Amino acid sequence: MTENDCLQALTFVLNNKFSCVKKTNKPHTRPCTHNIVSTVHVRTNMPKIDLEVIAQSFRNSSYDRKRFAAITIRIANPKITALLFSSGELQQPRRALRSLGPCVQF
Numbered sequence: 001m002t003e004n005d006c007l008q009a010l011t012f013v014l015n016n017k018f019s020c021v022k023k024t025n026k027p028h029t030r031p032c033t034h035n036i037v038s039t040v041h042v043r044t045n046m047p048k049i050d051l052e053v054i055a056q057s058f059r060n061s062s063y064d065r066k067r068f069a070a071i072t073i074r075i076a077n078p079k080i081t082a083l084l085f086s087s088g089e090l091q092q093p094r095r096a097l098r099s100l101g102p103c104v105q106f
Contacts, residue, residue: 051084054084
């Protein structure tokens with residue numbers, strides 16, 4: 001295949017691609033966002049965070065390193081679930097930044 005043939009094939013595919021949006025006959029359909037996830041990196045002077053120690057200090061948390069490589073932290077009000085990895089990466093819903101931030105200061 002020549003470079004020109006490749007370019008024509010690529011142009012054809014890009015011009016004829018299908019939209020990922022579902023089409024509906026409802027006249028007033030509006031998109032709605034249910035969840036936005038943010039990632040925060042927790043700074044520490046240790047190379048890795050000891051997840052077992054932290055899981056014991058959080059009341060509503062669970063950690064099973066054989067099943068998943070992060071602590072699952074749950075908060076009741078507002079209803080939030082966050083994940084803390086040993087690298088210091090904390091994944092949480094965007095609305096949880098104010099609720100969970102003070103809890104992670106260790």
